[in-house]
Amino acid sequence: MDILGSFALLLAFLVAVYAFAAGIAGILTRRALLTKSARHAGMAVFGLVTLAVAALEYFFFTDNFSLAYVAAHSNSALPGFYKFAALWAGQEGSLLWWSWLLSIYAFLALFLNRKRHPELMPWVGVTLAGVQIFFLTLNNFVSNPFHVFASADMAGIFHMARLSEGSGLNPLLQYPEMVIHPPMLYLGYTGFTVPFAFAMAALLARYPGEKWIHITRRWTMVAWCFQTVGVLLGAHWAYAVLGWGGYWEWDPVENAALLPWITGTAFLHSVMMQEKRGMMKVWNVWLVFSTFMLCILGTFLTRAGIVSSVHAFAESSIGAWFVGFLAIVLVVCLAAWWKNRDYLRSDNQLDSLVSRESSFLFNNLILLAACFAVLWGTLFPVLSEWVTGSKISVGPPFFNKVNIPIALFLLLLTGVGPLLAWRKTSYDALKRNFAWPLAGGLVSGAIAFAFGYRNFYALMCLILSVFVALTIAAEFFRGARVIAAREGVNLLTAVGTLTMRNTRRYGGYIVHFGMVLIFIGISGQAFNKDIQQNLSPGQSLSIGPFTIVCQNYDQVQNDNYQSERATLEVFRKGKSEMMLYPERRFFNASQVTETIVAVESSPLRDLYVVYAGRSPDTNQPVVHAYLNPLVKWIWFGGIVVVLGTGLAMIPDRRPALVLRAVSEKSWDGALAPAPGALPATAPARGPSRSILRKSEGEE
Amino acid sequence: MDCFICSGAQGELQRNPGRRLRRCLASLLLALLAVAAAPGIASAQQTPRAKALGLHLKCMCGGCNDTASTCTHSGGAFAGPCDTAKAMLKEIDQRIARGESDGLILQDFVQEYGPTVLVEPPAKGFNWLVWITPVLAPLLALVLIWEVVRRWRRRAALELAGGPPVSPELLDRARREAEKESDE
Incomplete structure (x- = not known):
């Protein structure tokens, strides 16, 4: 065999x-x-x-x-x-x-x-x-x-x-997730090879039109979706298994998985610029190239261990091969681009700074800034050691300081961008689209502040999240109301019809909504609490509204491991609420002990309890309890993102009705599109959103 | 003055009542501390200041990316604070007790372990680049975008000028429609 x-x-x-x-x-x-x-x-x-x-x-x-x-x-x-x-x-x-x-x-x-x-x-x-x-x-x-x-x-x-x-x-x-997490992440990493191959092929063959972009978009979405699931499962694994109360530590390997995800996200957005307006062709090709190279870099960082990491179990000296391969890929990409750069000339121009086009430009700028900051921080220790000869650390505080403002700005764009019209948006339209969501965000911020939500970034995150969520809700509502009135169905059915008629757009909104949930979940970190205490049977510890009373410790064993398990009763306001059983397992084959965390998760907060073992100083059993607000929102948000992505991949169920409405009423009155703005087959996908909306509104 | 804790203590103390009182108070304090610590914090006692300082220092255990104040190891015999982290915090505690300033304490750690002990590199010398680049790079990109946008806009103007002749009424109508469209 x-x-x-x-x-x-x-x-x-x-x-x-x-x-x-x-x-x-x-x-x-x-x-x-x-x-x-x-x-x-x-x-x-x-x-x-x-x-x-x-x-x-x-x-x-x-x-x-x-x-x-x-x-x-x-x-x-x-x-x-x-x-x-x-x-x-x-x-x-x-x-x-x-x-x-x-x-x-x-x-x-x-x-x-x-x-x-x-x-x-x-x-x-x-x-x-x-x-x-x-x-x-x-x-x-x-x-x-x-x-x-x-x-x-x-x-x-x-x-x-x-x-x-x-x-x-x-x-x-x-751990069960470990059976799924690596395949998902690898499906992401490997999946980005296909868009890379199509981009390279289109460039080398000088393939006419934007066809390759259409083909690539769907493959990219598949890879992107797997990468999202992979990254989130990895975070969840770190949270549930490593027992340090957190899910993201800006570890080089975590960063490596995030980098192609960010450039992939940028590509999925800027691809629309090329499809609708024939712009940003060079940019798109390079986004695909860099995403692929970042995947290789990610695999290299995981495997070669040039930067210290908790994923040390995967280290080796295979690095030189990856560096060589990356160099070859870079040279090939540069050569292919240089030789065929005239093929990538932009067809169109920018009409206004307040338009969908410029929001995509900013979106890409911000995403790339985030990507660069993460890459820079990850590789800087290597660079610094090379230049100055002394080792330095670039730890989580650096990444948080740099990336939190970037992420918040991105969140703002998530709300603003999709509602700007292509080409030009008037001031009135801006006011109409954003006044209520912005007011909603500010009001919820004020309420949260009154209830003690006193952290600048967390508060900003909440305000922006509510703002984005409301703009999304308003988009669904506006479209669904028209359909409900026209087809005589209830609003919920209309939402379904609306979504299925333009899966890409509304799937995209759902992905955005999922990201909002993830952002809210992450902002909860600002209010984390933890306490560590000796906890013998009969003793108790308090954290937030909870009192944890230790009942006893017992032993469990099977062929694979022996375990010591704490039985803890959790009280809230004097009333017994639940039992928690954190464990420590000693694995026979590897002779290693690991913690099995007990987590009681609710939408508001996680009570996360680790049995640390017996203190070497006092020989007393030690329990470490964490109170982590809103963590569940991250995992739930992840599910929403995946559902949204799946939806965006389903072909539209666009009725012929729209075509007729456009041709009869609006088409002759509307401005003829700029040359190259719409492919010849465009009407089936909707010539432009504003025209579609108008036709629905008129009927 | 007699004390229930030290009654029947050694002769020396009985000969010196002032000293006896001090000893007595000290033992009382210790006893109180012992009671307070009985459910006790597992790690060595740290002042909040030591814990805050520990957040700036990387735990030098070599197995993690964590700080001296947060490092715990899930593997191994004990998943509580790691021994290296505890030793580092203890040292900070002692230095604080000696009245040393935060800056001096951090500086001594850097001398002992090298700059790698700081979780964030100090913004000086070559390492200044790690901080300034993530700010400068997007700004530079912004300038580039500006340039691209300028070029696109210029092309827009050129194309309009070079296009087929259009009657003023039609242009006017087109403008009105465009405004109406973007208002919708």
């Missing part, structure tokens, strides 16, 4: 090399058969890497510890789903996992477009194969997961050795 796995992996590498070479040859010689063969090779890589992954999983599930990787990351008492997840517990497996997910994306991209875009796809195939070659090189020659234990006897003959038991999975990873 190990032979099968490593053979499949080697073959995958060769096939990827063939796909790359044959692809280029096919493009140069214009031989359709060669191009087709390259495409098939590109798809075949998926089958081969799948075989390698299956072979490695087979070793995990059969507890075959003759494989060094399996012995290092599993043991026979490990529950089944953790054995499955142990595949990506170490570097070799993670990189194989990267290759596999990439091969799935590549397969889908090549297969779904096999009969479309004949001028674009060969380049897409070549780019995808190029990236695959890099990762398969690592899998085969640098970090191969199929190394076996073997010893040579006197005659020089090798004998396979097999350990009787493995050293077990890192206990930090033995």
Whole structure:
């Protein structure tokens, strides 16, 4: 089986090399058969890497510890789903996992477009194969997961050795979310390869029109959605497992996951500028390029450990390979752009500074500023050590100081941007759209202030959040009211109809609303409290409105771990409210102890209790309790973001009615669009929002 | 004056009542402290000032990104405050007791561990760049955007001038419609 796995992996590498070479040859010689063969090779890589992954999983599930990787990351008492997840517990497996997910994306991209875009796809195939070659090189020659234990006897003959038991999975990873978090994040990282391949292909093939943008947008949304889920699950894992009461510490690896997410977000917004107005083409291409490079950088930061991190379990000296690959990608991107820069000339002009266009410009500026600040802070210690020779730290306070104002400004734009019209917005329209939401925000801020919400940033965040939420609600209400009146349905049904007619727009609003919830959740951090105390049975501690009384400590054990568990009764205003059972588990295989946090979560606050163990000074059991307001909003907001993204990916159910309304009443009166502002097929998507709204209003 | 705590104490104390009283009060204070600390804070007692100062210092345990005031380790025998963090806070406590200023304490830590002990790099020398760049870069980008916008607007003016001849009435009507449209 190990032979099968490593053979499949080697073959995958060769096939990827063939796909790359044959692809280029096919493009140069214009031989359709060669191009087709390259495409098939590109798809075949998926089958081969799948075989390698299956072979490695087979070793995990059969507890075959003759494989060094399996012995290092599993043991026979490990529950089944953790054995499955142990595949990506170490570097070799993670990189194989990267290759596999990439091969799935590549397969889908090549297969779904096999009969479309004949001028674009060969380049897409070549780019995808190029990236695959890099990762398969690592899998085969640098970090191969199929190394076996073997010893040579006197005659020089090798004998396979097999350990009787493995050293077990890192206990930090033995948590249900860890089975989902890495795949999600990796689906995000690898997913951004597809937009990168399409952008590169469009540039190299000088593909006419904005078609590549349409194709790329949906792929980017898929990758972006996975990245969002991955980042949030990672935050939730840190919160629920690491036991320090927080979910985000600006750790280099957390930052690395955030960076492509930010540029991906910027791209999803600026893409509209190119679709609607034919502007920002260079910018978009570079956003896609940088997003991909940041994904590689992210994988590199996780794997190479050049900056200290809690993800130290993934470190190694593989860095040079990534740096080399990043350099090649950068050179290729620069060359492709320089050679074809005239292809990216903007079609249109800006009519007014108070317009949707300029709000997108600001949105991109702010997002990029955030991205730069995070990247800068993450890499600055390396730069500083290189220049000055002394090590420095850039810790969470730096990131908070720099990013909180940026994030608040972004929140403001989230409310303002979508309501500005394309081209030009009048003062009256501004007043009408924003007066009530702004008033709502200020009133809620005043109420919160009166109730003791006395932190500048938290208060600003609340005011802006309410403002954005109200602008979104107003948008839904305005549209739904028209539909409700016209079609004689109730408002709720009308909201559904409205959303389904322009899923992208209203899905986008839902994503924005999810982000608002996340922002509110994060602002709760300003009011965190914690207390740590010796807590023997019968003793109690108080935090906020809660009193925690310790009842007893007991022992639980199974094959995998032994655990010491505290039984705590929580009282509020003298009334017993709940029981909490924080634990400490000692894992037999790895001989490591971990905390299992008890969290009682409500929309208002989390009561988060850690049993720290016995103090080495006093031998008394110690309990650390945290009161973290509003954390639940973050996770709930995450769900809303995912739902919104999913909705935005569904094709519109736009009735022909709109077309008629536009052509009969408004079209002749409305200004003819500027040249290039609308693609020839545009009316089906709505020529412009204001026209659509007008037609609905008139009926 | 006799005291119920020290009654029957050693001869020396009995010979010196003033000293005895002081001792007595001291033991009373200690006893009170012991009672107060009985449910007790697990870590070494820190003044709020020490805790606040500890927030500026990185815990030098080498396993985290945390500060001396917040570092706890979930792995290992005890998930309470990490030993390194406790030692650092204890040192701060002692220095505060000696009347040292915050600046001096931080400076001594930097001397002992190097600048890496500070969670934020001080804004001087080369490290000044870490603070100034995130402010300067967006400003620079803003200037660039301004330039791009200016160019787009100039092109708008050019295109209008170079377009086909349009009658003044039609232009007027177009303007009115445009205003109406953006008001809707």
